[in-house]
Amino acid sequence: MSVLASFLLASALAVAPPPPTLPAPALPPPAQETLLEIPPELRHLLQQRVVRRSQSEPERLQRLVHLMFDSDGLALQYGASDTHSVAESFATRRINCLSFTLMFVALARQVGLTARAQEVGQALAWYEHDGLGYSYGHVNVQVRMDGRVVTVDLDSSVLVDRRGPRTIPDTRLFAHYYNNRATELMAVGDNAQARAYFVQALRVDPKLVDAWNNLGLLEAREGALNAAAADYTQALMLDPQYASAMSNAFNLYRRMGDDARASQMLVRLQQVRVRDPFHQYTLGMEAERNGDYASAIRDYNSAIGLYPDAHQFHFALARVAFLSGNSALADRELRLARSLGPPGDQQRYQAKLESLQRLRQANRQ
Structure with missing residues (x-):
């Protein structure tokens, strides 16, 4: 009897389906204070290539640019989805406008320059992936030296807002980093990790409109339509003229079958677009x-x-x-x-x- 029972149990175990594979829990995003950290090897390069060879601030600025991009320096390469901390950019030698701004601000300060990030209110830079439109802002660097202001930008071809750039605190720049990483993760289907980064972006800066809008896209993708609607509403409370959130809200209301709100949002969107x-x-x-x-x-x-x-x-x-x-x-x-x-x-x-x-x-x- 015991042998038969053991046989039956073994047979049942042999044909039982494997347990479902659970998604890996999201890892916490890197802490804010780590994003501008300069690795020791890079500090040494700065000392050798910039500080010791230049006396004036303009010369230091010029040598810093050469160090970052020349073939005998870091030879940094552009990649649209390469949002990195300073240490990661140094390790990979790949940057986008956000990574460049983080790195340039950190290195410029290290060599004695007064540098701050600048945010462009609106830029003609966006792309689509899997039918979703991702809104991207643009950031660059302001350097003050010898009584004048210099803007250092990775991409001079970006068409920037009529109002021009405005300086932002480091916390705002960090929030952009987390938002950028979240959209990159969402684009490759890692929604759990993307959510962790969106949450961190909004924890650092609850007024970052792009993050509310992109979080709404994530909620909509996962079928949480009411949550997505709340995210778009929050984005539009912060910026009533934000066309990307209006467009996303319009599509969401149509998906929800709420024709009245969809029509109202379309009118608002058209009024903004005609002046855009x-x-x-x-x-x-x-x-x-x-x-x-x-x-x-x-x-x-x-x-x-x-x-x-x-x-x-x-x-x-x-x-x-x-x-x-x-x-x-x-x-x-x-x-x-x-x-x-x-x-x-x-x-x-x-x-x-x-x-x-x-x-x-x-x-x-």
């Missing part, structure tokens, strides 16, 4: 991709009317004007783009302008 040069520019890009140059010219003109100093807008209008055969408009807009753009872009626009002039002369012959 970034949205008008995006409409122009879409029309241009579709070969609808007349609509693209109209939309780019609308963007310029709202933000006349954006050299990217003028260059886009010049491009579609040329494609549509309006060489006079293309010539004028290229000149404006060249006059408004930074030195690197001025050279590029000058080359485009000269190519356009050569083509016009060839057509006249």
Whole structure:
């Protein structure tokens, strides 16, 4: 009897399904005080390559830039999803605008420069993944030296807000770090870890609108629709003009079958978008991709009317004007783009302008 019982028990155990694999618990995000820590080897490099070889603040700034990017220095490489602490950036040699800002602020202070992070209120920088739109802000560095202010930016091509950048405390920069990491984790499906980072971002700075908006995306992805709605509501309480949260809330209300709130949010969104040069520019890009140059010219003109100093807008209008055969408009807009753009872009626009002039002369012959 005991043998049979043992056999039956063994048989039952043999055919029983394995226990479900539980997701690994989320690890706590790194502490704030670790994000700006400089590894000893990097401190030594700073002492050897920057401090000992430079006397003035401008020279230290220049040597610091060379150390970070030259092939005989750190040779840092850009990666959109490479949000790292200073130590991680040093180990991987990869950065994005957030990692760059963390690293440059830390290293500049280490060599005696007065450096603070700057936040751009709105930037034309976003992407989609799995049908979700992730909103990205932009940060760079302000350095004060010799009675003047210098902005150091990893990406001069980013189209920034009309209001310009504003300096922020380190805690705000840390909140951006946690929010960035959370969106990267959400993009690869690690929702539990992403939530831990969103929670940390909002613990550090409860007024970080991007974090509320992106947390709403996470809640919606997981089916917690009421929680997502509350997150979007909080984002819009902090910034009533925040178009990304309006767009996400509109889609959420439609998903919930709440047509009344969806209609109200759509009206609010349209009122904001008609005054938003970034949205008008995006409409122009879409029309241009579709070969609808007349609509693209109209939309780019609308963007310029709202933000006349954006050299990217003028260059886009010049491009579609040329494609549509309006060489006079293309010539004028290229000149404006060249006059408004930074030195690197001025050279590029000058080359485009000269190519356009050569083509016009060839057509006249």
